[in-house]
Amino acid sequence: MKERIVIVDDEPAIVDAIQYALETEGFETLCFSTGMSAVEALAAQQVDLVILDIGLPDIGGFDLCRLIRQQSSVPIIFLTARSGEIDRIVGLELGADDYVTKPFSPREVSARVKAVLRRTTGTTGATGTTGTTGDVGNAEHAASSPGAFSVNESKRQICYYGSMVDLSRYEYDILKTFIRRPGHVYSREQLMQLVWEHPECSLDRTIDAHIKNIRAKLKKMQPEIEAIVTHRGTGYALRDDL
Secondary structure, rough: OOOOEEEEOOOOOHHHHHHHHHHHHHOEEEEEHHHHHHHHHHHHOOOOOOEEEOOOOOOOOHHHHHHHHHOOOOOOEEEEOOOOOHHHHHOOOOHOEEEEOOOOOOHHHHHHHHHHHHHHOOOOOOOOHHHHOOOOOOOOOOOOOOEEEEOOHHHHHHHEEEEEEOOOOHHHHHHHHHHOOOOOOEEEHHHHHOOHHHHHHHHHHHHHHHHHHHHHEEEEEEEEOOOEEEEEOOEEEEEOOO
């Protein structure tokens, strides 16, 4: 089964070039010139990765990324004409998996797609995949992981060293966020923006309570390992050497 890549960009020449490069590599593509049309398609069908332009005519790419992240952890690669470090950091902190600056080679984008799929879903890209695909909100098995963890998004289950962790809704979403980027330090505000539907209604200490619960559950399963690290004054991160 071909992996399906969504391309969201309002520049036809760029879309055509990327679409040709990906389809030559064996991917299936869906192309949209506006963000909201892409959101509707993402909610309705299985998707493996999104290539998202930051400068869209109807909604900012960062805002669209936030909207997608409320529904799914589908991998996202940003396209942008901005080369500033701040833009890149903001994009990654919102939950993007990679970032490509224009002008670029379509073959480079294709290579980035394959690399992200290998890293986030365990597939090798296009033909001959080793994992299964995921969609927005209902991945069949979007699995992921550093070796200690595996994620089944369709069942909202996370396994830790082969044993399933009993997680609440928010505990699952927080831990899944950590697993996607081991070693990355998330502030409390960032976690609330990525996990909560209405982050403005939540408090910092809510994050702390959920982190405490997750730690206790992981510690019970592997007493000798402290999987989640506190960075004082900054936030939390999943150890990247598990």
